[in-house]
Every structure is written in structure tokens, then in C-alpha cells.
Amino acid sequence: MGGEWRDETLVNAGLKNGSDSATHKALFVQDELALSQSLMLTAGLRADHHQLFGSELSPRAYLVWEASPALVVKGGFGHAFKAPTLKQISPNYVGAEGPHTFMGNANVQPESSNSFEVGADWQVAPGWTLRATAFNTEVKDLITYRLLSTVGTRRTYLYDNVDAARIRGLEAGMAWDISRSWSWSNDLTLLNTRDKTTGKKLADRPSSSLTSRLEWKDASGWSARLGGEFVGSQTATDGKPLPSYALWSASVGKQMALDGQRKLVLRAGLENIGNVNLAEKSASFGYAERARRLFVSARMDF
Numbered sequence: 001m002g003g004e005w006r007d008e009t010l011v012n013a014g015l016k017n018g019s020d021s022a023t024h025k026a027l028f029v030q031d032e033l034a035l036s037q038s039l040m041l042t043a044g045l046r047a048d049h050h051q052l053f054g055s056e057l058s059p060r061a062y063l064v065w066e067a068s069p070a071l072v073v074k075g076g077f078g079h080a081f082k083a084p085t086l087k088q089i090s091p092n093y094v095g096a097e098g099p100h101t102f103m104g105n106a107n108v109q110p111e112s113s114n115s116f117e118v119g120a121d122w123q124v125a126p127g128w129t130l131r132a133t134a135f136n137t138e139v140k141d142l143i144t145y146r147l148l149s150t151v152g153t154r155r156t157y158l159y160d161n162v163d164a165a166r167i168r169g170l171e172a173g174m175a176w177d178i179s180r181s182w183s184w185s186n187d188l189t190l191l192n193t194r195d196k197t198t199g200k201k202l203a204d205r206p207s208s209s210l211t212s213r214l215e216w217k218d219a220s221g222w223s224a225r226l227g228g229e230f231v232g233s234q235t236a237t238d239g240k241p242l243p244s245y246a247l248w249s250a251s252v253g254k255q256m257a258l259d260g261q262r263k264l265v266l267r268a269g270l271e272n273i274g275n276v277n278l279a280e281k282s283a284s285f286g287y288a289e290r291a292r293r294l295f296v297s298a299r300m301d302f
Helices: none
Strands: 002-011 019-034 041-051 054-068 071-082 092-098 100-103 111-125 129-150 154-176 183-196 206-219 222-231 245-257 261-273 293-301
Touching: 054 222
Parallel strands: 100 154
Antiparallel strands: 002 019, 019 041, 041 054, 054 071, 071 111, 092 100, 111 129, 129 154, 154 183, 183 206, 206 222, 222 245, 245 261, 261 293
16 A cells, blocks of 8 residues: 655746646555455455546456466456646646647546556566556547648647547567577557547557567676667657658677675667657657767676
8 A cells, every 4th residue: 555645836928927736646455355366356446536637446356377387367457547747737837848739738637548458468488578468448538639731841839738648559478488598579559549429540559569589698798789679650649640760779788796795787789779750750850859869887786
């Protein structure tokens, strides 16, 4: 069990008295119950109270069945509540973010949803795992934004709601330990989205996405990774179709034991190796992938 108390403050020149604020409180409780040796139930309840939007109860229930040592089947239901931020509901808010201008809208309502999912994890063989989850989410008052105007490269958006939306899809994955040194993992997401009022696809949600990573490790702590990310076609906020694209990355790392309790991991590599520029693919892309870049990172575990 636990709780949350969040005070949100927004400072913007367009607001009355130059600022706005809201308080959000929540209490939640969750328990895991063994219905049998192989069947577990996780049940929970969250109570939200927002200063501007009142109270909402969000229950959830999830079953996990260990059908065999190699197969786990799971599924459940959950209700969710999300209040809009002050940027989204302050009527005089105007914010410039990069080439975009976002405007607040006092008519934006909180978002709520009901989700069902069912999935399975299967240990096909030693070192080889498959997993998949199918889900369906019905959303009321989906918080989004709509395009008002385009002047040159600057676009102006107004925060708004989609009265009713449906998001359904499939998440599937595979992990394969090819040998003691080599491993390969893949994660695929397929999405089917609809604005239930207009029948159109929801904007900025790719119909498919795939990530893949090949990794090599040796006993001395050295490792190397090659990663790929494929983003499928989608619809822009202006209603135009956006093409698919792929991003590649590579890195090398070294793990070092500092003492019995601490270890240090150093890694360096390249992101967006192909230097993909989405603006060259379509002027309707509302965001940009960062250009080819070198990164160096250090992480200490203790």
C-alpha cells in the first residue's frame, strides 16, 4: 500500500497572475493471493483525487498460471485514470517547444481507460524463450492535440480530447542465447488504433515497431552490441501518411569489478549510424530523430 501527493505549478507569461497550480492526491493498495500452487491473483485498487477534476477509483486484477515449468499464462483487467497537465488545461497557456507552439484548452477532460490483456511466456528450450501478449484498450476522452495552423516550419497545436478511442494490438518477443558468448533478442509490437467517432487511425502511433539486439560477451567483461529499431508507417497530425524508417546503433563496453560489492560498466558507441533525417522523408513528421552521435557512459552498481 502507499500514497502520492503531487503539487503541480506552471509559470507562463500568458497565465492570469503569471502562474497556475493544482494538487493531485492518491492512495493505492495491492495484494498477491495464491489461489492454488500454480495460480496467483494480483488485485489492486487506486483512489485518485484531483483538485480540479474530483475523484476516481481504478481497480485492477491479474491472474498468472504456471501451466508447466516451461509455460506461464497470464491475463487481466485494469482501469486507469489520467488528469491533464496544467499546460493542457490552462486556457491562456502558450508554449513554444522547438518548431511547435502548443496552446492550452480549458475544455480538456481527464482520460480514463479499461484494458484487457492475455499473454504467455514459453521456455521453448534451454536458452530460447518466446513471449506474446494481446491487448485491447478502450479509452474515454483520450488526451491528445490537434493541428490548428502551419506557418513555414512552425506548427500550432491545441490540446484536446478524442471522445472515444480503441487501441488494440500484439506484443511479441524472442530471446535466444546462441552460445555462452552470443545472444539475440527481438521485440515486435503491432498496433491497430481507431478514433471511434471518425473511424480514422490515431495520429503518431506506428502500426508496427520492431527492436532487435545482437550481443557478444566474454569472460573478461568485454561486450559488443549491435541494435536496430524499425518504426512502421503511421498517420501525422495533419492526416497525411508517414513512411517507415529504421535506426541502427552499435557499442562496446567493459565491466570491471571494483571490489566485492561494487562494479563499474563503461560503454561507448554510435547512435543513428545511418544519420536518418525524418524531415527528408516527409515534411509532415512532427518530431526529429537526433542525428548520428557518439556517446560514452559510465554506470556503477553497488
